[in-house]
Amino acid sequence: xxxxxxxxxxxxxxxxxxxxxxxxxxERGKTPTVMNPNDEFAVRAALQTKVRHGGHVSGMxxxxxxxxxxxxxxxESVYTDDSYLLSDRELAASDTWATAxxxxxxxxxxxxxxxxxxxxxxxxxxxxxxxxQTGPQTCWALDWPIVTHVIALDIDPDERRLRAKRLVEGDxxxxxxxxxxLPCMVITDPxxxxxxxxxxxxxxxxxxxxxxxxxxxxxxxxLTTWDHVDLNLDPDYIGLDGSPTIVSSVDPIPKAPSERxxxxxxxxxxxxxxxxxxxxxxxxxxx
Amino acid sequence: xxxxxxxxxxxxxxxxxxxAAAAARLADHGVETLVLERGVEAxxxxxxxxxxxxxxxxxxxxxxxxxxxxxxxxERPVTDYQIHNIAGNKVKSYDLTDLHExxxxxxxAVLRRKMDSRLEARVHEKTSETxxxxxxxxxxxxxxxxxxxxxGVTCDELDPIEADLIVAADGVNSELARDAGLMDxxxxxxxxxxxxxxxxxxxxxxxxxxxxxxxxxxxxxxxGDLFEDVRGGGFxxxxxxxxxxxxxxxxxxxxxEQAEPHELLDALLTHPVMAHWLGDEYxxxxxxxxxxxxxxxxxxxEPYRDRLVLVGDAAGQMQAQGPIIKGMNHAVTGGALAADAxxxxxxxxxxxxxxxxxxxxxxxxxxxxxLRPRRYDLARTVGxxxxxxxxxxxxxxxxxxxxxLGNPVADRVLKRAYNSPFLVSMIPDTRTGYVTVPAIVGExxxxxxxxxxxxxxxxxxxxxxGLTYDTDVGNPHIELLDDSAEASxxxxxxxxxxxEDFGGGCYRTEQVQTNGDEETVVSLDTQPCVECGxxxxxxxxxxxxxxxxxGVEYRxx
Numbered sequence: 001x002x003x004x005x006x007x008x009x010x011x012x013x014x015x016x017x018x019x020x021x022x023x024x025x026x027e028r029g030k031t032p033t034v035m036n037p038n039d040e041f042a043v044r045a046a047l048q049t050k051v052r053h054g055g056h057v058s059g060m061x062x063x064x065x066x067x068x069x070x071x072x073x074x075x076e077s078v079y080t081d082d083s084y085l086l087s088d089r090e091l092a093a094s095d096t097w098a099t100a101x102x103x104x105x106x107x108x109x110x111x112x113x114x115x116x117x118x119x120x121x122x123x124x125x126x127x128x129x130x131x132x133q134t135g136p137q138t139c140w141a142l143d144w145p146i147v148t149h150v151i152a153l154d155i156d157p158d159e160r161r162l163r164a165k166r167l168v169e170g171d172x173x174x175x176x177x178x179x180x181x182l183p184c185m186v187i188t189d190p191x192x193x194x195x196x197x198x199x200x201x202x203x204x205x206x207x208x209x210x211x212x213x214x215x216x217x218x219x220x221x222x223l224t225t226w227d228h229v230d231l232n233l234d235p236d237y238i239g240l241d242g243s244p245t246i247v248s249s250v251d252p253i254p255k256a257p258s259e260r261x262x263x264x265x266x267x268x269x270x271x272x273x274x275x276x277x278x279x280x281x282x283x284x285x286x287x
Numbered sequence: 288x289x290x291x292x293x294x295x296x297x298x299x300x301x302x303x304x305x306x307a308a309a310a311a312r313l314a315d316h317g318v319e320t321l322v323l324e325r326g327v328e329a330x331x332x333x334x335x336x337x338x339x340x341x342x343x344x345x346x347x348x349x350x351x352x353x354x355x356x357x358x359x360x361x362e363r364p365v366t367d368y369q370i371h372n373i374a375g376n377k378v379k380s381y382d383l384t385d386l387h388e389x390x391x392x393x394x395x396a397v398l399r400r401k402m403d404s405r406l407e408a409r410v411h412e413k414t415s416e417t418x419x420x421x422x423x424x425x426x427x428x429x430x431x432x433x434x435x436x437x438x439g440v441t442c443d444e445l446d447p448i449e450a451d452l453i454v455a456a457d458g459v460n461s462e463l464a465r466d467a468g469l470m471d472x473x474x475x476x477x478x479x480x481x482x483x484x485x486x487x488x489x490x491x492x493x494x495x496x497x498x499x500x501x502x503x504x505x506x507x508x509x510x511g512d513l514f515e516d517v518r519g520g521g522f523x524x525x526x527x528x529x530x531x532x533x534x535x536x537x538x539x540x541x542x543x544e545q546a547e548p549h550e551l552l553d554a555l556l557t558h559p560v561m562a563h564w565l566g567d568e569y570x571x572x573x574x575x576x577x578x579x580x581x582x583x584x585x586x587x588x589e590p591y592r593d594r595l596v597l598v599g600d601a602a603g604q605m606q607a608q609g610p611i612i613k614g615m616n617h618a619v620t621g622g623a624l625a626a627d628a629x630x631x632x633x634x635x636x637x638x639x640x641x642x643x644x645x646x647x648x649x650x651x652x653x654x655x656x657x658l659r660p661r662r663y664d665l666a667r668t669v670g671x672x673x674x675x676x677x678x679x680x681x682x683x684x685x686x687x688x689x690x691x692l693g694n695p696v697a698d699r700v701l702k703r704a705y706n707s708p709f710l711v712s713m714i715p716d717t718r719t720g721y722v723t724v725p726a727i728v729g730e731x732x733x734x735x736x737x738x739x740x741x742x743x744x745x746x747x748x749x750x751x752x753g754l755t756y757d758t759d760v761g762n763p764h765i766e767l768l769d770d771s772a773e774a775s776x777x778x779x780x781x782x783x784x785x786x787e788d789f790g791g792g793c794y795r796t797e798q799v800q801t802n803g804d805e806e807t808v809v810s811l812d813t814q815p816c817v818e819c820g821x822x823x824x825x826x827x828x829x830x831x832x833x834x835x836x837x838g839v840e841y842r843x844x
Contacts, residue, residue: 197446199293199321203420206411 001055001157002115005046005080006103006122006135009033009063009070013127033066035073038123041188043078045153046121048194050079051204053157055118058110062086062094062102065225072219079212083219084110088227090235095243096129100137102238105231107142119162120185124149139185147180148187152195155182167191295321295419297629298440298450300427300463302329303399304339304349305599305618306456307406310421311352312626313452314413318633321419321450322410323442325426325457325832327757330403331840332458332818334483334575336522336533337399338365338506340616341392346652347623348392348616353409360405361395362526363504367497370610370705371560373511374729376736378560383508383610385706396504396524396531397615398485399844424836427457430466430595436638437467437593443834452629452641453595456622459578460820461601462832467592470585470601472823472830475539476716479519479579479607480821482548482783483533484556484744485843487570490528496564497525508610511725513554517546518721521555522612523564529572529843530564532556535579535607537716541781542825548576548783553744562738569742573843574750576783576819579614580605581716583667586658590649591642596625606658609720610705617654624648667716676717683723692724693731701728748791751784751815759837763813765793765822766829772796772807775826782822784815791815794822 011018011031019030046057059071059080064087071083086106094102111117120139125132139146152165160182167189168174196202215222228238235241265272299310302324313320326332339361341348350356357364368387372379387394411421424444431439431447439449440463455463464470490501497505509521519536534551541548555561556569580586585603590596598604599618606613628644635641649655682688691697701724745753769775778794779785785792793816799806809826817839823830832838 197444199295199323199422199425199445199448202422202425202445203321203415206420206422207415 001049001053001119001155002117003046003049003055003057003119003121004107004110004117005039005043005057005059005074005078006120006138007039007043007059007061007070007074008036008126009061009067010036010126010128033070035070035077036123036126038125038127038190039074040077040123041190041192042121042123042186043074043080044194045150045186045188045192046080046119047078047205047208048153048196049119049155051196051201051208053155056081056115058082058084058114060084060086060103060106060110062091062099062106064092068219068223068225071223072216075212075219075222076216079208081215082222082224085223085225086231087225090228090239093240093243094238095245096131096133096137097244098238098242099134100141101242102231102233103134103138104141105233106226107138109226109231118160118182119155120144120183122185122187124187124189135185135187142185144183144185145180146185146187147178149189150186151175151189151191152193153186162186292439292447292449294449295319296450297321297419297452297454298323298448299454299456300440301325301456301458301601302407302410302421302423303333303403303456303458303599303618304406304615305601305604305622306454307403307410308347308349308352308619308622309454309456309598309626310410310622311413312347312623313629314417314419316626316630317417318452318626318629319418320414321448322414322421323425323427323440324407324421324423325835326423327836327840328400328404328423329407329421330400330844332838333399333403333844334481334577334841335397335399335615335844336481336483336524336531336535336612337397337615338394338524338612339397339402340394340613342390342616343392344390344653345616345620346654347620349619352619352623353406357393357395360402361397363396364502365394365396365506365524366503367499367505369506370508370510372725372728372733373509373513373558373560374726374733375512376559377729377733378736379729379731379733381702381705383706386610386708387506389708396506396526398526398529398531400841401844403844426832426835428462428831430463437595451594454598454622454625455595455601456598456618457601459580459600459605460818460823460830460832461597463595464597464601467595469587469590469592469597470603475542475824476537477581477584478538478824479535479581480538480541480548480576480781480783480819481533481535481579482552482574482576483531484552484574485526485572486530486532486565487572488528488530492566493525493528493530496566499525509555509558509560510721511729512722513558514551514722515544515546516718516722517541517544517551518716518718519551520721523561532561535612538578538781538821538824542777545780547780547786549574549747549750549786556742556744557740559736559738559740561742562736562740565740565742567741569744571745571750571753573753573841574745575841575844576817576821578820578824579607582606582617582658583608583660583663586655588650588655588659589642589646591639591645593638594641596628596642596645598622598625604654604658608660608663611708613657617658620652620654621649624652624654676719679717679719680723683719683727689727689731692727698732747784747786747789751791754815754817755840755842756814757837757840758814759833762834764831764833764838765811765813765816767809767811767826768829769827770808770810772809775809775822775828776807778822778826779809781825783819784817794826
């Protein structure tokens with residue numbers, strides 16, 4: 001089996017890491033870049049495939065040269081074998097369409113020059129753009145089948161088919177089981193749970209972890225970077241020029257006004273506590 | 288997509304010293320070996336006193352199997368060994384070096400998290416070479432049977448696994464031994480219960496207070512009247528940068544005296560004899576508890592059934608005879624012999640061939656006689672009868688007894704007696720040996736200790752609060768089958784994390800009004816459980832281990 005995991009670097013929105021300027025705009029320079037949290041589920045699915053069926057998993061991302069760190073993070077967390085970064089000034093400010101064109105070109109180049117691919121995994125949306133479009137658009141460009149919202153995955157390498165459970169959200173959540181031929185693109189849901197019920201799978205998992213520790217330490221040696229020339233892409237159809245959508249403005253969501261009044265009272269101050277106790281007495285439940 | 292059942296030549300359940308020894312030896316024999324450990328890491332479920340011995344007469348020692356064990360995994364070697372006979376503030380100490388060094392190549396203090404986790408790494412290396420390995424966070428919950436014959440194990444986290452040999456090294460509460468019908472939970476007098484505090488101390492402070500070099504260590508035992516009439520004693524061992532201080536009592540005695548284990552530990556911690564060792568700053572890193580089988584009564588002479596063999600605590604291989612407390616070394620021997628037995632009988636169509644050979648090796652190596660000395664069996668028949676005990680007690684309590692034990696000749700004789708492995712192996716488990724004699728010795732020969740002990744041990748609540756738990760919410764591992772006071776009240780005081788008038792522990796009593804009558808019932812909350820197993824014996828419960836990785840996680844052990 002040969003899999004590719006698509007991942008993206010996003011600002012670290014976690015408490016304490018993220019930085020905004022006075023106008024409420026994100027300060028990219030001051031906020032560290034991390035692997036898109038939703039990609040975690042895609043990489044877990046890729047890892048499960050590797051653990052159960054063996055083979056090779058490569059990470060692929062489009063972004064500035066610093067995104068090598070994100071691919072390294074992917075390697076450390078899901079034990080990818082190597083990394084491919086699509087990076088070029090011409091690719092800057094791509095929207096989902098231009099990104100999908102670029103990624104599909106990267107996948108095609110990988111298939112031609114590295115190895116044919118059975119599965120491409122992606123998370124269901126990024127934490128910064130939140131569109132959920134890039135994965136399906138990339139798949140459209142490849143003209144492959146796609147299975148989205150996957151929560152459990154089984155692969156039959158001999159029959160070259162996959163069977164997946166999909167979480168279909170609606171008035172009533174339903175779980176749908178679908179089958180698809182390989183090659184196929186799999187978009188994971190945050191509910192995706194890898195299942196390792198065989199001791200041999202867990203032993204393989206442990207071995208991969210040990211092997212990856214050494215490999216990830218020299219990540220640069222396992223990183224290949226391709227620019228638009230390598231990918232044979234026309235600059236007019238990629239980056240800002242190739243992006244039909246433009247974000248015209250971003251408005252912060254106004255905070256709900258506080259309508260409650262609060263008084264601070266020192267719990268050790270008996271006099272000040274008296275009215276509080278009086279207020280609470282009806283709820284105390286004793287006589 | 289159905290697949291066949293997984294099969295390994297050998298499955299070892301538990302990665303403590305017994306399981307580790309079995310697995311390492313199996314790998315030496317080229318056997319494909321899978322080790323399943325329910326803790327997040329080996330050692331995270333274990334507590335020992337703990338001293339590990341290398342006996343000169345043993346067929347295997349742990350450093351035979353794991354080169355560099357002492358440097359890598361152990362704390363300080365014991366170079367100073369004493370027993371303290373206590374009567375009030377009077378203490379008479381005897382040097383036990385002769386007894387300690389009898390048949391001892393070396394003896395080191397250990398902390399189980401560090402020790403077992405290091406063993407785990409080595410075992411994984413070794414077993415990986417023969418097609419297996421160690422998996423943590425996996426709880427084996429029972430035996431897999433085919434036409435009534437044991438053929439493998441079932442797990443919470445994995446599909447059933449078949450094996451030609453199953454080594455149950457799953458500890459004192461072995462679910463596999465119980466499943467095989469080789470262990471019951473009935474008699475409190477077959478068990479000890481120990482509680483322990485690991486106390487933080489800088490290495491140079493330890494050197495100074497115990498008057499030892501950095502590569503030396505001290506071991507102290509305590510008996511006498513500081514635990515009132517509860518049969519048992521206390522210990523103190525020096526680690527590299529901490530002390531292990533604990534108490535071990537016969538479970539039936541704890542129940543009979545309605546004693547609170549943590550209070551007995553506190554009685555030791557706050558006794559004047561501890562003052563100059565503990566100083567003013569008492570910082571308890573961890574409180575732990577463990578049930579200990581009494582090998583004299585429960586060590587299995589035939590610890591096998593079909594393809595299953597029992598090793599270590601699971602087989603009752605824990606020797607506690609007076610001041611001799613040896614468990615881990617026998618587990619190591621048991622594990623290694625079980626592995627050898629399998630290697631010798633490999634390919635034999637009889638599923639019990641390995642088990643039978645294992646029992647024979649235990650016998651021939653002299654291990655079984657250490658665990659169940661024939662001398663003890665003989666002495667016990669008279670020594671533990673109430674009539675005899677009462678008669679001896681009456682004499683000892685009289686002027687005659689004090690005179691007999693109180694003269695200078697007796698002092699010398701007693702010191703010799705304590706140091707005689709022959710006599711020690713015969714000591715009956717009555718209050719005479721644990722309480723009466725030491726108290727009279729302390730009274731008659733001891734010097735009064737006037738040191739001020741300023742130690743304030745943490746409350747039980749604080750001790751529980753200091754432990755790490757990953758609670759399996761909504762899936763308690765113990766079920767109280769009978770909540771009447773009559774059936775289960777003993778758990779309220781015998782449980783090391785419960786106490787009367789303490790609502791934050793596992794067990795508590797509640798008054799319930801039923802049809803006008805007031806009734807006392809026992810209730811259970813398993814969240815603070817340290818998985819010692821005490822309640823399984825003294826109360827009416829359905830007792831299982833938590834799922835893999837869940838429950839308490841010891842950091843010291």
